[in-house]
Amino acid sequence: MDFFINDALAQSGGQPGAGLTGLIFPIALIVIFYFLLIRPQQKRAKEHKKLVQNLSKGDEVLTNGGLVGRISDVGDTYANVSLAEGVEVRLQKSAVAQVLPKGAMKAGLDKADAGGKDDTGKGDASK
Structure with a gap:
């Protein structure tokens, strides 16, 4: 072989x-x-x-974690983001996914508040 x-x-x-x-x-x-x-x-x-x-003060941002807020203070590596009245978080600037157009935060809240509430305010009226 x-x-x-x-x-x-x-x-x-x-x-x-x-x-x-x-x-x-x-x-x-x-x-x-x-x-x-x-x-x-x-x-x-x-x-x-x-x-x-x-990033600058007053910008409305969306973070990688899904939080939407307005920047209240900006440092070198960190930014303070106001999520609601009296609720503020400090996060790394690199955690910002995108800057939203001015007024997007307010418009989103108004749309969420207006739609889907029944008379008791506990859920969707169509269910």
Whole structure:
């Protein structure tokens, strides 16, 4: 049975350019990953950094935790956010997901208060 192995090894002779052909697929994968994953992530990170640097007092923000509030004080790394009358939290500026348009917080509260309450104020009247 050794004679089959020797024949197989003898036929595999060196082909010119086989090393270059073997590198095309991994290089193509790296290029695809760069344009589909790495570059867009870097762009989002740059936009978020710019957003965090431009935070100012009075901005209405949405945090990563889902809280909506108005910035009452801004420091280098932390910001105080007023969620409601007398309710204020301190959070890292990097925890801000987006800055909302002016008046979005008030409009959202009015919409939530107006819709879905029955006469007792305990739930949806249609249920």
